[in-house]
Amino acid sequence: MPQRRAISSLDWRGSDGEPERDLILRGARVLDPREGVDATHDVVVRGGEIAELAGVGEGDAERAEVVDADGLSVFPAFFDPHVHLRVPGREDEEDLETGSRAAAAGGFCGIVAMANTEPPVDSAADVAALRDRAREQATVPTGFVACATRGMRGEELTEMAEIADAGAVGFSDDGLPIRSARVLRRALQYQRLVGLPIALHEEDPELSAGGSMHEGAVSAALGIAGVPSISEATMIARDAAVAAFEDALIHVQHLSAAESVAAVELAKASGVRISCEATPHHLTLTEEEVRSLDARFKVNPPLRAETDRQALIRAIRSGTIDCIATDHAPHSSDEKEVPFEQAAMGMIGLETAFSVLYTDLVLPGVLDLATVVERLGAGAEAFGFTAARIAPGAEANLALVDTEAEWEPGADGWESRSENSCFSGRRLRGRVLMTVAAGRVAYRQRSFAMGVAQ
Amino acid sequence: MKHLLAIEDLDRADVERIMARAASFAEVGRRDIKKVPTLRGRTIVSLFFEASTRTSSSFELAAKRLSADVVSIKAAGSSVDKGESLKDTIATLSAYAPEAIVIRHPFAGAAKLVTAWTSAAVVNAGDGKHEHPSQALLDAYTLLDRLGSLEGKRIWIVGDVLHSRVARSCALCFRMMGAAVTLCGPPTLIPRGAPEALGTEIAYDLDGLGEADVVYALRMQRERMNESFVPSIREYAARYQIDSRRLGPRQLLMHPGPVNRGVELSPAVIDGPASLITAQVESGLVVRMAILYEILAGGEPRGSGGRRADAELPAPTPIGEPA
Numbered sequence: 001m002p003q004r005r006a007i008s009s010l011d012w013r014g015s016d017g018e019p020e021r022d023l024i025l026r027g028a029r030v031l032d033p034r035e036g037v038d039a040t041h042d043v044v045v046r047g048g049e050i051a052e053l054a055g056v057g058e059g060d061a062e063r064a065e066v067v068d069a070d071g072l073s074v075f076p077a078f079f080d081p082h083v084h085l086r087v088p089g090r091e092d093e094e095d096l097e098t099g100s101r102a103a104a105a106g107g108f109c110g111i112v113a114m115a116n117t118e119p120p121v122d123s124a125a126d127v128a129a130l131r132d133r134a135r136e137q138a139t140v141p142t143g144f145v146a147c148a149t150r151g152m153r154g155e156e157l158t159e160m161a162e163i164a165d166a167g168a169v170g171f172s173d174d175g176l177p178i179r180s181a182r183v184l185r186r187a188l189q190y191q192r193l194v195g196l197p198i199a200l201h202e203e204d205p206e207l208s209a210g211g212s213m214h215e216g217a218v219s220a221a222l223g224i225a226g227v228p229s230i231s232e233a234t235m236i237a238r239d240a241a242v243a244a245f246e247d248a249l250i251h252v253q254h255l256s257a258a259e260s261v262a263a264v265e266l267a268k269a270s271g272v273r274i275s276c277e278a279t280p281h282h283l284t285l286t287e288e289e290v291r292s293l294d295a296r297f298k299v300n301p302p303l304r305a306e307t308d309r310q311a312l313i314r315a316i317r318s319g320t321i322d323c324i325a326t327d328h329a330p331h332s333s334d335e336k337e338v339p340f341e342q343a344a345m346g347m348i349g350l351e352t353a354f355s356v357l358y359t360d361l362v363l364p365g366v367l368d369l370a371t372v373v374e375r376l377g378a379g380a381e382a383f384g385f386t387a388a389r390i391a392p393g394a395e396a397n398l399a400l401v402d403t404e405a406e407w408e409p410g411a412d413g414w415e416s417r418s419e420n421s422c423f424s425g426r427r428l429r430g431r432v433l434m435t436v437a438a439g440r441v442a443y444r445q446r447s448f449a450m451g452v453a454q
Numbered sequence: 455m456k457h458l459l460a461i462e463d464l465d466r467a468d469v470e471r472i473m474a475r476a477a478s479f480a481e482v483g484r485r486d487i488k489k490v491p492t493l494r495g496r497t498i499v500s501l502f503f504e505a506s507t508r509t510s511s512s513f514e515l516a517a518k519r520l521s522a523d524v525v526s527i528k529a530a531g532s533s534v535d536k537g538e539s540l541k542d543t544i545a546t547l548s549a550y551a552p553e554a555i556v557i558r559h560p561f562a563g564a565a566k567l568v569t570a571w572t573s574a575a576v577v578n579a580g581d582g583k584h585e586h587p588s589q590a591l592l593d594a595y596t597l598l599d600r601l602g603s604l605e606g607k608r609i610w611i612v613g614d615v616l617h618s619r620v621a622r623s624c625a626l627c628f629r630m631m632g633a634a635v636t637l638c639g640p641p642t643l644i645p646r647g648a649p650e651a652l653g654t655e656i657a658y659d660l661d662g663l664g665e666a667d668v669v670y671a672l673r674m675q676r677e678r679m680n681e682s683f684v685p686s687i688r689e690y691a692a693r694y695q696i697d698s699r700r701l702g703p704r705q706l707l708m709h710p711g712p713v714n715r716g717v718e719l720s721p722a723v724i725d726g727p728a729s730l731i732t733a734q735v736e737s738g739l740v741v742r743m744a745i746l747y748e749i750l751a752g753g754e755p756r757g758s759g760g761r762r763a764d765a766e767l768p769a770p771t772p773i774g775e776p777a
Contacts, residue, residue, distance in 0.1 A: 215647075216646060216647045217647035217650040218647075218651065219646075220646060220647040220648045220650070220651035220652065221622070221651035221652065222562050222563075222584050223583030223584040223585070223617075224562050224584070226645075226646070228646075334539070337539075337541055338561075339540070339559065339563050339564040339581075340561065341561040341562060341563075341582060342561055
């Protein structure tokens, strides 16, 4: 793989040609696990870069916007390697503007959009058109993957080399597995030519067919056909073996089951170039939520058993799971206000990711804050980008967070165009107040923005 | 009780109240004039998105015996065929201000979902493979009528448990009434996690069937063969069919209907003395009357904010007799 690129090399609306004021986040707790920083500083941003971590009150305030960050935390901004922006085709559910705004509101400075749109993104022209649009509409740097197979049909490869030249960041048939091991093998061979990662939605459709939820005690009680854990784990094992044989680089999307963690561990231990992600909802929710038959909890892969959730948490701690991704999947209410088995799969997640992990895992002491912050940024590396860091000279990608703030997701509306969140109505702790992406302020939480106007 | 959505939502007192009410309606059924005025002037909508003969006719007749006005809608030929969503269908029907909607739908949770879109009471007449509570209640009534009590009784439910809403509702209901339940069938047709989910024993063959006081056979659909759940109906029948050789003289036999003769049951046992199949259908009528009475006229006092209070409604009195 080539050298890691800067997040700002992705497409976004950028500076509009207007010079950005310098920014000082005064007296914030700066936590960057990668840089080994956890101390109180003035964070000085100048010309889109982090100029210095000064002593409190020492940052030079001339010509700068000064934000009183006393009691607040500054983290390297997050990067989501897995979102659905629904462009083209379902702009009623999301578009590049609303989706990237939702990302900024969640503290993300970069996102990678999946290609399972209507029609799917499977040509160089598709990628070029999306990149053009992102340069007009995206609030944060946005990358696009293209399908690995034409029309996402799993039969013939897309023109991967030409698509790579057009600026795709990788390939994925996400939403569907690549059913044929032969096709997968060809894609991984061809990867040598294009040098981009291939992200895999792992599910054996022979085992998962007809299923709407995790197969276990709850599906037995509800009489809903289940998706067994092994439909994911057996495909991971197969694809890891093929990747090892071809010395290819694969990224496994949305791990959900204990057996899958074991399969990834085994692959990593035997030297396969494999990375993987898990979502906030799989880390915090289980099949028990589905007892309500509330279609908001329908997602693919399904929410699994508590033992699976514990296995995912252990894998976050151990590093087996490389990064956290939201799999932000907007759906219209029409697709969710139907019986569970008929409902669309997926939930939005960008705006709640940090708060959910902080409330349900960090505050109860299950995971360290540093671990969560690090994994929320690590998704950049899965697609060959440098994760955000807080160090002099680094591109400014920052999330300013009030860990004490309590809020109710959705109570003041969503930045996303869709509302299918599992967390609306919950009281969550920890709120993103401001996001700096590629050196520019991409988001200010409304009430906070008024309070600090200088 | 505002709705009847699942046995899982009920407690034993609810079930016993419905049983007692059904018994009083059984007495009415033996009179010349079988109708009572309890629900006169009230509208009940029966909305079936799946084929049904006995459940739909039984609910319809139950409503008529209670003097309610009944609107029956089958999905075929209705606007559902034209792509109307469930939500819109319910909104349309709710404009007629029905007191109750009886709904059968091919997907789990449909009845529960409907409660959010209407002020009518909702009765689940089968939602996907989830629950079929009125069936379980009529089965419990049939058994109580015969045995007096289910306490300590052993009930085997035999067949395609995986695809059976009847099995789920019955297992929960029988257990609640004190019985021990065993689910028996080919391993491919017993859901993973069933013992934990339903509190039952599991058996993969009929070797232990002798312990059962009641054998409840489920309908075995022929299409299961094509989905590799069983190699053949012949092999299924050979291993799981309840016939007069397997059914002991003191064991009672039940089946929710319709029966596949010669598959899950041999013709001899269907018509044999142990069979409660006809009694089940008879119970269906009085139990469904009791269910409609319970949610529309009886049960606990209504809280404020609900539909209008029904405290002034009289207990069922046969038409033509002094009140």
